[in-house]
Amino acid sequence: MAALPDSKVPAGRLQEKWDSYKNSIKLVNPANKRKHDIIVVGTGLAGGAAAASLAELGYRVKSFCIQDSPRRAHSIAAQGGINAAKNYPNDGDTVWRLFYDTIKGGDYRSREANVHRLAQISNSIIDQCVAQGVPFAREYGGMLDNRSFGGAQVSRTFYARGQTGQQLLLGAYQAMSRQIAAGNIEMFARREMLDLVNIDGRARGIITRNLVTGELERHIADAVLLCTGGYGNVYYLSTNAKNSNVTAAWRCHRRGAHFANPCYTQIHPTCIPVSGEYQSKLTLMSESLRNDGRVWVPKKPGDPRAPETIPEDERDYYLERRYPSFGNLVPRDVASRNAKYVCDEGRGVGETRLAVYLDFTDAIKRLGEQAIRERYGNLFEMYQRITGENPYKVPMRIYPAVHYTMGGLWVDYGLQSSVPGLFVLGEANFSDHGANRLGASALMQGLADGYFVIPYTLGDYIASSRLEAASTKHDAFDEAENAARTRIERLLSIQGGKTVTEFHRELGHIMWDHVGMSRTREGLTTAIGKISTLRDEFWQNVRVPGDNAMHNKNLEFAGRVADFLELGEVMALDALTREESAGGHFREEFQSAEGEAKRNDAEFSHVAAWEYSGDPSKPVLHREELDFENVKLTTRSYK
Amino acid sequence: MQIKLKVWRQKGPRDTGRFEEYVVPDANPHMSFLELLDVLNEQLIMEGKDPVEFDHDCREGICGSCGVVVDGVAHGPQQRTACCQLHMRHYKDGDSIVVEPWRASAFPIIRDLVVDRSAFDRIIGAGGYVSVSTGAAPDANAIPIPKVVVDEAFDYAACIGCGACVAACPNASASLFTAAKISHLALLPQGQAERAQRVVNMVDQMEAEGFGDCSNHAECEAVCPKGISIKGIATMRREYIKATLSQ
Structure with missing residues (x-):
């Protein structure tokens, strides 16, 4: 059992942590950057922004997406807007206030330092996007317009009609396209990451399936960035796109990346x-x-x-x-x-x-x-x-x-997971939203991670690590590719009596009924039993049509549902273990007389990070205590 | 209600392909057209047949993944609607529907209704961006942009890259797609520095990909799920002439 790595939050005053971090990290000199391959999985706001920014810096980027084009990631469907502490309306906003609203909105279950950095970076994101030509809403005088959003008393949300996510994503996609055309990003569309490859304890590559031909492919790099979004589709019905899934993150979890706060789901x-x-x-x-x-x-x-x-x-x-x-x-x-x-x-x-x-x-x-x-x-x-x-x-x-999952792979202040060399950005990580995300904060976090955090933190990792030369002929690649192939063959060979969708829908019902808006000890215990039974049945009775060597959506979905069937159980276990109500996690046993969520700060002011133990039903729990040095924990009140 | 479907089936780019007929006995008027295909596929799987492959993702009309020709019309009969948001309440019991992929030589068929639209990505790569690297931006309010200008730019920026314009065009032209990005950026101050080079490079790329030219049929505008105006194509032509004359 590996202990949880240090969160590496810099010392010093909250307001100075990010600057002091930047002042102290190692840099990679421009001529050396082009010697490093970086894998970026996913092309949403986090992945698109990261791939473009790293390529601009001179790294050799390999970018992967499951859609036919990097322009289609689910960030595109975000409607409402993106927060920033510009205070253009002069209504009292500050970086501190955006930080405070976000940490309070998250019901005091996120890291102060990460959230404060997010608020600090927020203004640069708006600048960057406007410079790219993102047509944000404007007033008649030509200045940018703002509107208000839930959980805030100032108007700090920038928006582009009801299509803000689309416009921001196209900005990142266009920045990526420039780098693809320049040869700095190699783009692999219609590829699904099926496994992470670790060599000497570091993330060094991935196995992907070509979704057109079925071919399994090996990709090697000096670091892997996972920007693969959230896992809301474990509920079958959600606002997520149909292809949104947990597989890439779950495969990393099985290779040593701890999964943090899986029960924090936003309804x-x-x-x-x-x-x-x-x-x-x-x-x-x-x-x-x-x-x-x-x-x-x-x-x-x-x-x-x-x-x-x-x-x-x-x-x-x-x-x-x-x-x-x-x-x-x-x-x-x-x-x-x-x-x-x-x-x-x-x-x-x-x-x-x-x-x-x-x-x-x-x-x-x-x-x-x-x-x-x-x-x-x-x-x-x-x-x-x-x-x-x-x-x-x-x-x-x-x-x-x-709609959104606040939980995700555990990362330190530098967005590095518990596997060295594996970085996790955007919704796929757990870091900034605590137990509840405020509206218009997801776009902010995805772009903050991709444009303005990872270019620094990745550089520090590359400059301070001794990365031995490795090749895709390494045993670790053989092992991972064989495991992926065996799994696909097994899925295709069962030829049982129920379709992938039927299993997925059944899992969704269990999750919604017992791990949804309101949870109880009894319901969660029931869910754990039911999910585990359903998972066994899946591997005996699923029917996947066609074969591997073709475009086969059902085969793709089968692998994803198989992973959801493991994740769902860990979500229920996490919800059962967290004996308090916080944000989106509402336990009926823990509520005030007025029916409001009742936190238990003495016992649960921590991040619950689950380590894969080899048995999906028996993950090992690690705790990262949350230190609040700057905000006073109060009962959230919106009355 | 019962719906008959005549669906194009094709195993790969080199397969000749053919129509096959199916019946969905219990379609619900509230379901979307893609949900109808889901129900059909569940039926086919249980009958031991290969389901119909089609691209889809957000099912909210914004990602641009889906797109099929329904009864001869790209995205089907409802105006300004991607086929994921076409609902079966527009049909009645016993109706027959013909479903085909986008047909254009620049969009090779991958399987059934799935086509390869990567040519669009290469057109954007040829110039559909503002060259501003991360960190180089001035304050967002440094350049005021009149609301009417940004609103017009937005109308073009709303393109979802689905490819319906190509499928509907008798010349399989990508003019509306290409023009939308050129017009979006030409209207904004941010797009001025690269304005001339952008239009030349993108139009050249469009031609290199094998798309046809525009002959003003306006079928593209009629099927565009985002209602993008062919005025953009006029803008593209004007921009192109200005750019080449000034070179």
Whole structure:
């Protein structure tokens, strides 16, 4: 059992840690950078930004993505915006305040130093993106516009209509494209990472499957950067893209990278509700809608009336009632949990009664339909396309859905995992959002890691490590490639009675029922048993069509579901072990008299990092204590 | 409701390919078109047949992965909608639907409905960017950009790179795709330094990839899920002429 490595947080005042880190690291001289190959897996905001920035510095980058083009990673679907402490609106924002809101929003379960660095870097990200030509929203005078988001009382969110993620990702993609054309990045699209290759205790390569030909390929480098996103699809239904998966991260976990806080899952409050069993994914409606939309349900349970016929005094604007100072802009975990409560009381709306209204009538009266159309036009269109209803006329129906995972591979201050040479960026790591992420902070973190953190921390690793020459003929590559091949052959040979999707959906039901918005000791124990049984059944009874030597989506998904079936159990175990409520992790046993999350700082103010032991059901727990030297731990209150 | 599907099946780029007919007996009006294909594939797997391969990812109309020709129209009958957001409520019980891949020699077929669109990446690589390395940016508010200008630039930047414009064009031209990026960057102050070189390089790359030229059919605009205007193509032509004359 390997102990958890040191978090390597620099000493000194919080405000000076990042500068003192940069002052003390080793640098790689420009002529030497081109002697180093760097593997970057994933081309979302973190991976795209990292690949472009490292190539600009002179490293030889090999970039990998599972889509047909690096422009399609799921960062593209982020709608609402990106935070920065520019304080352009002059409404009192500072780096400290962005840091404080983020750490408080995360329910005091993240590292102070990482979060503060994120807030410091935030302004440079906006500068960089604007310089790339990202068309952020502007005011008539030509200056950048800001809007407010949940969990903050200032307007610090920069946005590009409801397509901020798309525009930021295309900025990073275009920067990458310049480097690909210049020969500084070698791009491998339609490749899936199936294993990590460690040589002499350091990450030195990966095994990939060519998703067109089925060929297994070996790639070697001096460091591996994992930028492969989150694992929300363990729930089957989530707002994640269909190809988003945990496989690359999980394979690294099995090779020695500890998995931190897997139970911290964000359930986003404003998604389009589920309509049937055939449903393949859920669609998010940006949180920005809560700026102008009012959330309500009828006061009377089971009220059958159409929303517009329910008089004002028979409506319960429950967020405004319970949280007068933040109202509809409470953080996501609070909004989601309250939606669940009112539906549990039988006051849900729509056919399934698993929805609440998000109503724009007042905003349209106040600002006019045109203003609302300008702010949210594409979101309204999307809603109408999916539901067939016109949200300018009838209130939207929304319900929480799995959206983001705060947990991920454990990393130190330099984003290095517990495997030397393996760095983890963006949603794939656990580092900045604690137990709950604030809106518009994911884009900020992905780009911070990729543009402004990794270029420094990777350089320090390269300059201070003795990397022996190695080749893809090394035994470690043989072993990893053989393991990947054996697994594929096994998946194809079972030819059982249930499809991959059926198993995935079943896993999703278990996760949503027991490891979802509200968790109990009993439910989690049940989930652990059920997942382990389902995993056994999967390996006896799954049916994967076709063969390896072809474009075979079902085979890709089979490998991913097999990994989700291991991860799901660790998530439940982590949730069971964390005997407190914090952010997105709500244990029914630990709540205040008013039903708010109740933390246990004395016993659980730590990161839970799980080490793979060889048996997926028996990971080993390591704890990293969280030291709060600058903020006072208080009960989060948005009242 | 029952839906009949006639789907193009092709094992690889060199296979001749053919239509095959299937029936989905219990489609739901609320499901999306891709969910209909999911249901069909579950059926095929249990019958011991190979499922229909198609690209898809976000299923929210923004990643640009999906794209098939539905009854002769790229992305199907609903305007400004990628086929992942086309819902079956636009069809009725007993309807037949013909499904084909994008057809263009610059987009070789990989399998069934999956095509290789990497030519688009190379067009962007030829100049669809602003050369600003990380760290070299001035303050974001240093250059004011009028709202109307940035809004117009955004209309072009909204391109999702799905390739419907190519599939719909009788010449299999990538003009709308290429023009969208050229127009986006030509409108903004950030794009000025490389403006002339960009249009020349991107247009040359488009031709080198084997896409046809534009002859103003405007089919691309009609099928574009993001409603990108062919005014962009006029901009591209003007930019190209200006750039080549001033060289």
